[in-house]
Amino acid sequence: MHNRLLEIISVGNELLTGHTLNTNAQWMSRRVTEFGGVVKRITVVRDDIDEIASSIKESLRRKPRWIIISGGLGPTYDDKTLQGLANALKLRLILNKDAVKMLRRKYSKTQDPALTPSRLKMATMPAKARPIENPVGHAPAVMVKQGSCTIFSLPGVPSEMEAIFAKHVLPVLKRNIGKFVRLEAELETMGVMESVLAPYLDNVVAKNPKVYIKSHPRGYSKGVSTLHINLACKSTNVKLARGYLKRAIDQMKESVRKAGGKVRTI
């Protein structure tokens, strides 16, 4: 299990003022969950060195196998993630030669190729860190190990985060986590209140320990209560997972009908 545990730390004031919706964390969570990883926690912190450092230290204490940080790698004064990461790991910040090479290659193609202090800031990383090429933007991402935890620090710009995640993070995670499938189904029920369905749900849950089941109230439409029921099964064996899931779906549907509701797969 430990190999599959991951935490996400999102850095950025804009996520805490409501200016920006945290779609990055959702995107990563979905990718990680799809192949059997488990996102245990998401933490959102401000662009503040101490906040970044303390959130990383707190996360390390919970002993996830992976931490993925996004945001705060850019060239401006408010991009503070690498300093926070260095403080958390008690490492010095040093100019990373490989990262400088990456930046030189990128900026040499522009009209203004000088490696100014603002640009070199993006190559100034915790000692021990390994830079990861950014195929979309400029700021390299960072990988660094701390004990049994591997930390990735990715940019906050979604297109850059997604490209680096797909190309460099996902293969490493998959290699370590192994082959898992996660099958999922969603039912919609009409005409049965969640509080009425609850004991039936408990019963189906108890009978299907391999299947994760959760109900989500979707409010009332013309006085009729609507629920969505999410069912998921994770396994190294697709055929087994399919069987577990089907059995739980059938029992769930039967329960909804017994409770007086209508049900369909959506």
Place this chain on the structure above:
Amino acid sequence: MHNRLLEIISVGNELLTGHTLNTNAQWMSRRVTEFGGVVKRITVVRDDIDEIASSIKESLRRKPRWIIISGGLGPTYDDKTLQGLANALKLRLILNKDAVKMLRRKYSKTQDPALTPSRLKMATMPAKARPIENPVGHAPAVMVKQGSCTIFSLPGVPSEMEAIFAKHVLPVLKRNIGKFVRLEAELETMGVMESVLAPYLDNVVAKNPKVYIKSHPRGYSKGVSTLHINLACKSTNVKLARGYLKRAIDQMKESVRKAGGKVRTI
């Protein structure tokens, strides 16, 4: 400052599998920020009693004035927030008589008014907690104090969370935080890379300590770099805030032009 510090804890596996986007946290952050509150951290945890309890204890250690929890108040087995909250505060869970009354009123209007164990679960709260009427759904929200921190626990269904927040939480926050205004502006720059603008930005930031300024790269359109620059000023005095913000906007615009870019307010 302490009076204005708030943390949000979002409870729900669906937020950690990527099934659901955490719009609740954004919605609350925006409301809190608008009137001068400061969301210091957002934590997302699974539907797990120990995870919920430990996230609340960790938050209390950071000494915010307010904690708002959302999610996990419903009638089903996976709604575990009140048990987690009770554990975090070392309080017993008891059947709250006022909450039972609220539920009785609500269900008495339905065809099936019996207060079953699943329904009474929603009225089973930490001792000391005060139930808050839910104007939209069934599950009452909860308010409980711990030292100098006030904790609100709200449902996760957005319409219910929003209604209770607007009617019962916001007035309490406003009364305690006082009268603040927060003015905001957004500029769009074209044709200047963030790494080129960085030193100009530093300069404007240094000259405008009352204004919060942050650049957000928006990628390249036809080879032209686009940035959004967010400027915000918080004050008890609207006129002063307007003046501070205007000065920073003017300086920022001038800087972008000096750096070779185009700029407009959006």
